[in-house]
Amino acid sequence: EPEVTQTPSHQVTQMGQEVILRCVPISNHLYFYWYRQILGQKVEFLVSFYNNEISEKSEIFDDQFSVERPDGSNFTLKIRSTKLEDSAMYFCAGDRGLNEKLFFGSGTQLSVL
């Protein structure tokens, strides 16, 4: 079965630093998403991305966050100035629409010190 690939698997950063989390979606997917899971809490929707623009975002996705798909392949989540509370597992996901299933990556564990 095709996979969504996320790199790195674990990233440690200092508070206030910028981080970029990378995802390589499945090639025929059209819709892309970022979710996150703070330790011990629910998996939360952050943002959806379609046709090279954000289609929906949650209240978590403030001005510190941005997404892009610069080369038509990698799908990135940037956190401009990390805070301690940004520490979480970040999941990339994608699908073709048409009510088909969402494919998730294995996640990037972000630790902000």
Add this chain to the structure above:
Amino acid sequence: AQSVTQPDIHITVSEGASLELRCNYSYGATPYLFWYVQSPGQGLQLLLKYFSGDTLVQGIKGFEAEFKRSQSSFNLRKPSVHWSDAAEYFCAVGADTDKLIFGTGTRLQVFP
């Protein structure tokens, strides 16, 4: 408000025993319902989904779930658990396949 509740944080069963993981939801419209499984170091894998039709849904790995509208529930079941089923299980609800609302998860431990 839309929400998903998984009342059991941690469940332990013996291998070969039956399993039922509970999920209750609160959703304004007819929901799409999902169960995902997450093994250590892995991503979220879809076990099964309910969109419409037959309220008993069959999924992968021998799992099934039943949608009960009157109880706002979508419990996951398996008649005989295998050691490889040990993982974290997430129930989710949405209006579509995207922007899912997840429960907090149930960690399943299987003893030989």
